[in-house]
Amino acid sequence: MATQPEVPVATVAAEPAVPSLVDRYFTRWYKADVKGKPCEDHCILQHSNRICVITLAGSHPVLQSGKTIKSISYQISTNCSRLQNKVSGKFKRGAQFLTELAPLCKIYCSDGEEYTISSCVRGRLMEVNENILHKPSILQEKPSTEGYIAVVLPKFEESKSITEGLLTQKQYEEVVVKRTRAATGTS
Amino acid sequence: MLFRKQSLSLGRNDIVQLKEAYKWITHPLFSEELGVPIDGKSLFEVSVVFAHPETVEDCHFLRAICPDCFKPAKNKQSVFTRMAVMKALNKIKEEDFLNFVVQYHVWNIAAVKFILFCRQFPCPPNSPKAVCTVLEIECAHGAVFVAGKIFSFNFSSSGREDVDVRTLGNGRPFAIELVNPHRAHFTSQEIKELQQKINNSEAIGHMKEGEEEKTKTYSALIWTNKAIQRKDIEFLDDIKDLKIDQKTPLRVLHRRPLAVRTRIIHSMETHYVDEHHFRLYLKTQAGTYIKEFVHGDFGRTRPNIGSLMDVTADILELDVESVDVDWPPALDD
Numbered sequence: 422m423a424t425q426p427e428v429p430v431a432t433v434a435a436e437p438a439v440p441s442l443v444d445r446y447f448t449r450w451y452k453a454d455v456k457g458k459p460c461e462d463h464c465i466l467q468h469s470n471r472i473c474v475i476t477l478a479g480s481h482p483v484l485q486s487g488k489t490i491k492s493i494s495y496q497i498s499t500n501c502s503r504l505q506n507k508v509s510g511k512f513k514r515g516a517q518f519l520t521e522l523a524p525l526c527k528i529y530c531s532d533g534e535e536y537t538i539s540s541c542v543r544g545r546l547m548e549v550n551e552n553i554l555h556k557p558s559i560l561q562e563k564p565s566t567e568g569y570i571a572v573v574l575p576k577f578e579e580s581k582s583i584t585e586g587l588l589t590q591k592q593y594e595e596v597v598v599k600r601t602r603a604a605t606g607t608s
Numbered sequence: 609m610l611f612r613k614q615s616l617s618l619g620r621n622d623i624v625q626l627k628e629a630y631k632w633i634t635h636p637l638f639s640e641e642l643g644v645p646i647d648g649k650s651l652f653e654v655s656v657v658f659a660h661p662e663t664v665e666d667c668h669f670l671r672a673i674c675p676d677c678f679k680p681a682k683n684k685q686s687v688f689t690r691m692a693v694m695k696a697l698n699k700i701k702e703e704d705f706l707n708f709v710v711q712y713h714v715w716n717i718a719a720v721k722f723i724l725f726c727r728q729f730p731c732p733p734n735s736p737k738a739v740c741t742v743l744e745i746e747c748a749h750g751a752v753f754v755a756g757k758i759f760s761f762n763f764s765s766s767g768r769e770d771v772d773v774r775t776l777g778n779g780r781p782f783a784i785e786l787v788n789p790h791r792a793h794f795t796s797q798e799i800k801e802l803q804q805k806i807n808n809s810e811a812i813g814h815m816k817e818g819e820e821e822k823t824k825t826y827s828a829l830i831w832t833n834k835a836i837q838r839k840d841i842e843f844l845d846d847i848k849d850l851k852i853d854q855k856t857p858l859r860v861l862h863r864r865p866l867a868v869r870t871r872i873i874h875s876m877e878t879h880y881v882d883e884h885h886f887r888l889y890l891k892t893q894a895g896t897y898i899k900e901f902v903h904g905d906f907g908r909t910r911p912n913i914g915s916l917m918d919v920t921a922d923i924l925e926l927d928v929e930s931v932d933v934d935w936p937p938a939l940d941d
Binding site: 468574 | 855858860861864865903904906907920922
């Protein structure tokens with residue numbers, strides 16, 4: 422059998438033949454303009470087992486080209502650091518309880534801008550992503566997977582109701598389209 | 609009979625009827641071949657009749673005791689229909705039955721291994737996973753004779769896999785405890801011996817050992833987002849005893865404590881399929897989450913195939929090749 426000559430392979434991402442990990446197990450929910458701040462959109466990945474992963478939506482300012490993250494901090498107030506969150510046992514005792522508006526972390530960018538990421542769902546904080554502390558660029562490279570912000574476990578009784586205040590994928594896309602139209606309209 | 613109560617027990621309604629299993633396997637095949645959807649209550653019905661002479665033989669003695677239950681009818685292939693047998697069993701006096709049952713024994717089930725063949729085996733709602741995965745049983749010792757009335761049994765296996773993972777190779781060891789078997793004939797001596805044999809923790813102990821201490825071999829079909837060549841995966845073959853840290857996977861975090869588990873991937877073997885696929889055979893420590901080792905679980909399992917190859921990887925198929933605990937000893941055919 423003749424050996425194939427070595428052909429330089431272009432590293433272009435292929436269209437996945439199968440749904441991604443996120444597509445298979447999670448439903449995407451969105452919250453737009455969190456805390457009234459324009460375009461600060463969050464994407465909540467809800468697993469079929471009700472666990473929620475908080476991530477940034479593609480339209481968030483931090484994910485736009487040209488933005489460099491200087492640092493990320495989980496110290497949200499003098500007395501509270503999300504890094505101190507400790508859960509134990511099957512029932513996750515000891516976890517910090519979060520409301521929808523509870524801050525998760527602060528992102529400091531090189532252009533002086535500061536962004537606060539909020540929980541968007543009520544529940545117990547399981548963990549925050551420490552990998553983005555060491556390498557903030559992961560947040561921008563893979564915001565929906567390795568660059569997640571936090572994992573939250575909603576109360577069992579509330580696992581359906583937490584999505585009531587959130588937008589579906591379709592609704593979110595409409596919001597983004599409207600924004601772009603409004604922006605081009607006034608420019 | 610004896611045994612410690614295991615936590616996973618099966619009720620009568622959880623036992624899958626053979627005809628249901630047959631339908632679950634053949635329906636998708638027909639559907640694909642003919643390009644039509646399957647409707648259990650369609651106007652087009654296909655009747656499949658199976659004959660099993662051994663079962664019919666087992667029932668012969670019933671006819672001797674209760675001849676009027678088994679009158680031949682024009683359309684019936686065999687007089688031993690389910691209805692007729694049930695009727696006869698209800699009619700027969702226990703003493704008469706026992707006299708004939710003497711020749712049948714409920715043998716001790718020392719161990720059997722179950723083999724899951726069909727990945728597409730749909731899981732009926734509310735069925736324990738254990739039942740979903742049992743399609744064929746090879747008995748290591750003797751056979752189970754269900755004397756007309758089903759007694760309950762407890763099912764205890766050496767570890768478990770997700771319902772969408774096939775178990776190949778020699779199968780996975782498990783034991784069945786028979787709880788209150790209905791009037792099986794035993795001498796007290798026989799019972800004592802059985803008790804000894806099974807109660808001694810060697811058997812059960814080995815089995816539970818399999819869960820924690822032994823190694824397992826898996827085969828996975830992996831997809832990569834970047835196009836790969838053979839040389840890109842060769843380095844994986846050389847990695848021995850790779851230590852990985854796995855945070856409790858998100859998919860089980862709702863019911864398991866949050867923790868970091870260190871596990872060892874003893875060895876790997878790659879088989880290139882095409883630019884975006886390869887097969888990976890892995891020998892790992894028991895308790896390793898294989899799917900998470902492949903896709904990384906949001907970076908919570910490190911290192912992972914994706915990080916080792918600097919690609920985004922996902923797992924398309926997973927089979928258990930073997931559970932490497934050398935028990936039960938294989939039967940010589």
